[in-house]
Amino acid sequence: MTPPILETKGLSKSFGAVTAAKNLHVQIHKGEIVGVIGANGAGKTTFINMVTGYLPPTAGEIRMNGQDILGLSPRAITRKGLARSFQVAQLFPELSVLDNLLIALAAAESAHPSFLRPLRxxxxxxxxxxxxxxxxxxAxxxxxxxxxxxxxxKLIDIAMAMIGEPEMxxxxxxxxxxSVDEKGDxxxxxIAAVRNHGLTVLFVExxxxxxxRYVSRILAFYSGEILADGPPDAVLANERVRDLVTGHAIHAPSRQGSSVV
Structure with missing residues (x-):
């Protein structure tokens, strides 16, 4: 049986007396588009930072395609096929969009890229x-x-994350x-790019x-734990998710021409 592309077991993180993530058991399978929801401080970004090597867990396991990746550096994890973008786009602000992409392409060509060679x-x-x-x-x-x-x-940042041809x-x-008007486009x-490249996706939103509109599954976080995990309609209708996360019922969108999953 093919192992999950990403799996965590008992994943936990404490900062002194504060528990930011507690006993997280997650399996993400190839081809899924998974949304992660929860209020600020619910543990969403802590989870992302642990599985991408930016934050060492206090306890637990992290596996990618059945292989242990716990303790690897963010760069090593990226080279295993697990890439990420950030809430604030990680770009070189004084450079052109083209030059940002060229730098990312050069970095992806080798584990030890040399920028002494021509970039363009x-x-x-x-x-x-x-x-x-x-x-x-x-344009x-x-x-x-x-x-x-x-x-x-944001699009350029995500494009740069995909340059190394990750699996997830x-x-x-x-x-x-x-802006609200830009979000759908x-x-x-x-999502079109993700599908074109056959990627598995997990996104905090x-x-x-x-x-x-876009996910096939939702993980709802609350107080460092996973409150619900399942199809969008079921999770968003969950009484505890309504009370503790969304505060209200979420209805199916009516936007014309959208890519509904």
Whole structure:
């Protein structure tokens, strides 16, 4: 039987007397698009940071494709095929969008990239332009990052996370700071790219309409624990999730032409 692409057992994290995550048992299978919901401080980002190597757990196991990845550095975990983006886009703000992509491409080519060699090669530029087209932002090719909209910055950050051809992508609040009008188009673009590359996705999100529209499964966090885990309709109808996480019932979206999963 094929092991889950990502699995945690008894994963916990304490900061002194404060427990940020407690006994988290999670299995994510290939091809899933999983949404993670919960109030601030519920343990969502702590979970993401532990499985990507940015935060050592106090206890528990982390496996990817059946292999132990506990204790590996973020870069080593990325090279195992588990990539992530951040709530605040991790870009070089004074450089152009193109140059940001070229740096990411150069870094992905080798475990020990040398930036003494020319950055702007014909092959890298051609690949960067393909990425810009896939993420529907070719108009910003030569724009400085500081001059592009927040939604575009998020798309570039996610595109850069995908450059190493990971198996699984973790997104920390991909629509944070993005206007309501931009969110649907941004997520349509991201999900189309994810499906095109056959990626498994787990993303943290506060906007319940976004979660309901795009995911195949929801993990609801509360006070460092998983309150509910299952299909969107079931989790969002769960009485405890309504009381402790969303505060209200979430209804199916009515947006025309959206990519509903």
């Amino acid at each position: 090669t014909r092959a890298r530029i051609a690949r960067a332009e393909e990425i810009l087209e896939e993420f529907r932002v070719p 910003y090719r030569d724009a400085r990052v500081t001059a592009v909209p927040q939604g575009t910055r 992508l973790l997104l920390d609040e991909p629509t944070s700071g993005v 941004l997520m349509d673009t991201v 506060h906007d319940m309409d976004v979660v309901r």
